Amino acid sequence: MDVAFSRAALRLHRLFFVLLVVFLYAPILLLAVFSFNDNPTPGFPLSGLTVRWYQQFFSNEQLVRALRSSLIVAGTSSTVAVVLGVLASFVLVRRRFAGKAFVSALLLSPLVIPYLVFGISLLILFKWVDDILAATFGVYIGLGLHAVVIGHVVISLPYTILTIVPRLERLSISLEEAARDLGAGSAETFRRITLPLLVPSLVSSYLIAFTLSFDEFAIASFLVQSDATWPVYLFAQLRFPVLLPQLIAVSVIVMILSILLVGAAEIGRWRAERRLRA
Amino acid sequence: MTTETAARTEAPRVRSWPTTLGLLSGPLLWLAFFFLLPVVIVGAYSVGGLSLFPTDAGLSLFDWRRFLTGESIYMGLFWKSVRMSLTVSVVVVILAYPIGYFLALGTKRRKYVLLLVIIAPFLTSYLLRVLAWKVILGDAGLVNSFMFWSGVRSPDDPISWLIYSRFTVMLVLAYVWIPFVALPIFVTLENLDRSLLEAASDLGASRWRTFWRVTLPLSLSGVLAAFVFVFIPTIGEFVTPLLVGGIRGYMYGNAISDLFTQGLDWQTGSVLSLFLLTVVAILTALFGRFLQVRKVVTD
Numbered sequence: 001m002d003v004a005f006s007r008a009a010l011r012l013h014r015l016f017f018v019l020l021v022v023f024l025y026a027p028i029l030l031l032a033v034f035s036f037n038d039n040p041t042p043g044f045p046l047s048g049l050t051v052r053w054y055q056q057f058f059s060n061e062q063l064v065r066a067l068r069s070s071l072i073v074a075g076t077s078s079t080v081a082v083v084l085g086v087l088a089s090f091v092l093v094r095r096r097f098a099g100k101a102f103v104s105a106l107l108l109s110p111l112v113i114p115y116l117v118f119g120i121s122l123l124i125l126f127k128w129v130d131d132i133l134a135a136t137f138g139v140y141i142g143l144g145l146h147a148v149v150i151g152h153v154v155i156s157l158p159y160t161i162l163t164i165v166p167r168l169e170r171l172s173i174s175l176e177e178a179a180r181d182l183g184a185g186s187a188e189t190f191r192r193i194t195l196p197l198l199v200p201s202l203v204s205s206y207l208i209a210f211t212l213s214f215d216e217f218a219i220a221s222f223l224v225q226s227d228a229t230w231p232v233y234l235f236a237q238l239r240f241p242v243l244l245p246q247l248i249a250v251s252v253i254v255m256i257l258s259i260l261l262v263g264a265a266e267i268g269r270w271r272a273e274r275r276l277r278a
Numbered sequence: 279m280t281t282e283t284a285a286r287t288e289a290p291r292v293r294s295w296p297t298t299l300g301l302l303s304g305p306l307l308w309l310a311f312f313f314l315l316p317v318v319i320v321g322a323y324s325v326g327g328l329s330l331f332p333t334d335a336g337l338s339l340f341d342w343r344r345f346l347t348g349e350s351i352y353m354g355l356f357w358k359s360v361r362m363s364l365t366v367s368v369v370v371v372i373l374a375y376p377i378g379y380f381l382a383l384g385t386k387r388r389k390y391v392l393l394l395v396i397i398a399p400f401l402t403s404y405l406l407r408v409l410a411w412k413v414i415l416g417d418a419g420l421v422n423s424f425m426f427w428s429g430v431r432s433p434d435d436p437i438s439w440l441i442y443s444r445f446t447v448m449l450v451l452a453y454v455w456i457p458f459v460a461l462p463i464f465v466t467l468e469n470l471d472r473s474l475l476e477a478a479s480d481l482g483a484s485r486w487r488t489f490w491r492v493t494l495p496l497s498l499s500g501v502l503a504a505f506v507f508v509f510i511p512t513i514g515e516f517v518t519p520l521l522v523g524g525i526r527g528y529m530y531g532n533a534i535s536d537l538f539t540q541g542l543d544w545q546t547g548s549v550l551s552l553f554l555l556t557v558v559a560i561l562t563a564l565f566g567r568f569l570q571v572r573k574v575v576t577d
Contacts, residue, residue, distance in 0.1 A: 003475040004383035004493070006485055013380040017392070020377060024399045024457060027410035030420060034413070043423030088305040095298045107305060110313060112562045114514025116531050117551045120538050121316030124548070128319050128328065154313050157305065186297075215403050217517060222538070231405050238409070238521070248413075251406040262401050 028255070035249040053249040060246060066233035067250070070214050073145055073229055077152035078209035082202055084153070085160025090194070092161070093168040108158045115155070115218035122151050123222045147223040152216060156209035163205035163269075164198065170273075171197050200272030204265040211258045230254070317555065324548035341549045352533055352550055359530035362444065363512035366451045367505050370459050373452070374504060378463030379493075382470070393464060400457040408521050411450045415440040415522070442524025450518050455511075459504040466500025467493070506565045510558055530554065 005013065038048035057063055088107050092100070110118070126147055130140040171194070179189040217231035224232050234251070237243045322328045326338045344350045381393055399407065414420045422436040431437065440446065470493065478488040516531030523529065530550070537547030 003472075003479045003485065003488060004379070009485070010380075010384050013376055013384055016376050017380055020373065020456070021395060023453070024396070027414055027453070028399065028402065028407065031406070031410045031413060034420075043418055043420060084305040084308055087301050091298055091301045095301075097295060097298050103302065103306070106309060110309075112510055112558055113313075114511070114531070114554055114558060116514050116516050116534060117320075117555050118313075118316075120534065120547065120551055121320050122312065123538065124319050124323060124544070125312070125316040150312050153308060157309070211401065215405070217405055231403070234405055234409075235517075238412075244413075248409075251403060251409070255402040255406060258403070259398060259401055 031248055032252045035245060035252050037245070053245040054253075057246045057250050063233065063246070063250065066228050066230045069145055069224075069227050070230035073148050073152060073220075074210045074213040077149045077213045078156060078206050080149070080153045081156035081160050081209045082206050084157055085164055085205060086195075086198065086202065088157070089161050089164040089168055090190070093165055094173065107161055110155050111158045113155075115216070118151065118155070119219035119222035122147060122219065126223075142225065143223050144225050145227055145229070148220045148229060151219040151223060152209075152213040155216070155219070156212055159208050159212060160205040163208060164201045167198060167201035167273075168194075200269055204269045207261050207265040211262055214254075214258070317552075320548045320551055323544050324552050326545055329545060341545050345546070345549050345553065350546070352530070352546070355528070355533055356530045356550075356553070359513055359515075362448055362529065363451075363509050363515070366448050366455070366512050367508040369448075370452050370455050370508050371463075371501055371504050374456055374459040375463055375501065377460045378467055378500070381460070381464050382467035393460075396460050397457050404454065405517070407454055408450055408518050411446070411453065412441065412521055415446060417441065441522055443526050444523070447519050447523040447527035447529070450522055451512050451515065454518070455508045459508055462503040462507060463497065463500045466497045466503075470496055502565060506561060510561060513557070514554055 002010075033046075035053055036049055036051065037046050038050040038052065039046075091097075092104055092107075123143070126141065126143055130142065134140050175193055175197070176189050179193045180186070184192065215231060216229075217235060220229045220232050221235065228236065230250075234247055237247055319328065324342065326341075345352055348354065377396060381389055381396075385392055412419070416422070417436045417438060417440075419441070421440060422431070425431040425437065426433045474492055474496070475488055478492045479485070483491065514531050515529060516535045519527045519529045519532050520535075523532075531554075534547055534550045534554070537543045537550065541547070
């Protein structure tokens with residue numbers, strides 16, 4: 001006898017699951033369908049198939065530039081976040097030191113900060129630094145993509161740590177000790193033993209950080225100047241209904257790419273884990 | 279699993295702390311400069327220690343007092359947002375629980391595939407998912423245009439409460455967070471010792487009674503985690519209300535955002551930001567042990 005479900009209950013739960021999946025996917029799929037609809041305002045009835053919106057976006061220079069800004073920001077911030085994440089994870093797992101609980105709490109705390117508040121805090125930081133610089137040296141840094149990168153590194157860091165730490169915990173330290181017994185220094189051991197074994201988790205943490213940054217709106221919205229990132233551009237353009245189908249078309253492409261990317265990362269990680277266990 | 283976790287991971291000897299500090303300095307300095315320092319500066323702004331315009335400098339707790347005593351509109355707005363996010367969190371947890379229960383106890387081989395199906399929407403653009411609802415519920419949107427087209431309603435008379443209302447904001451927030459919330463509930467139920475359920479059933483408890491007396495109490499930590507996971511981000515939400523909320527769906531987060539971008543009242547904005555941050559910090563401290571983000575510290 002199944003202790004959790006009667007037959008009727010199981011059927012009910014299955015039905016509920018299906019309904020919820022429909023609820024979750026219908027809006028996204030509807031959006032995708034209307035990105036092929038030959039009418040600038042999404043609405044019924046459907047008025048014919050077109051790939052016009054997909055073609056238009058390639059010639060929309062601003063839009064392409066926004067996508068490029070986002071690629072640059074996501075690429076840079078996730079690289080920095082992974083490097084910092086590896087260092088932090090290594091110390092958290094391999095070293096014993098006073099205040100470890102405090103340090104790990106600090107490293108994970110960006111997980112819960114409201115992005116709105118964090119974006120504003122960075123805005124104020126840059127203003128403060130610029131005020132000081134202007135008063136002493138007569139120069140200033142100003143806002144822009146560099147500020148977005150800085151913010152995205154902060155919010156990505158906990159995710160990279162949460163991805164790398166479990167992997168590191170499964171790598172027995174004896175491998176590293178063996179290397180050291182054979183005469184390798186700690187830097188060489190890290191470079192030739194630890195790092196190569198960490199590669200799968202590095203890749204997946206990089207991809208997680210990348211998609212997080214690519215999608216992030218709240219923080220970026222306070223920090224960009226003329227060079228908007230993709231979500232900020234998307235949000236600003238929503239005021240102009242004419243652009244809506246184009247924006248939807250790009251969003252659909254971005255969405256599919258990010259699902260593929262994260263899916264690939266997760267599958268890769270599972271396989272690497274299994275190999276480690278075997 | 280058990281054999282791997284038994285593997286030693288820490289270096290046995292006490293190593294020199296300068297190296298540890300050296301390795302940690304990168305991440306720690308980054309957070310100190312770009313995470314902690316900004317919050318401190320917000321604090322300075324909130325009491326007038328720093329200000330946007332050099333003229334109105336001067337330390338004062340005036341804005342704090344005005345806010346905390348409810349003299350300004352913002353405290354009321356805060357409670358309105360609390361009520362909205364509470365409703366959303368409760369609804370989302372109630373909807374996600376049967377999903378987690380079904381996946382953990384009612385499926386076998388396809389368990390993780392089905393879990394991925396539920397979580398996948400969370401990986402797609404947040405803005406896009408909100409935008410989808412704007413397109414669906416707008417006055418000329420999919421629902422209304424379908425009504426006009428099928429003749430149920432005339433084009434002069436769209437269903438206007440579909441968008442720009444408190445209800446819409448809560449609907450969209452629930453939609454956005456359900457996939458994420460199913461996860462902690464699933465994990466708790468998945469790790470539940472199945473033999474406890476069997477014991478209850480062997481002792482003559484019905485499935486219903488087993489659920490109420492054994493399963494549900496044992497999964498409460500996951501439920502709490504799920505609840506906090508939704509409540510914390512939705513209380514500071516400002517994008518969704520901006521897109522689908524209109525005036526009636528205006529939330530605390532919108533007030534903060536407006537004070538900085540339009541009102542240029544950075545002092546009040548800082549008070550509001552810092553207050554929100556404090557609330558979130560208290561919630562995290564209270565419920566942190568249920569969050570089980572991961573025990574990073576191994577000692």
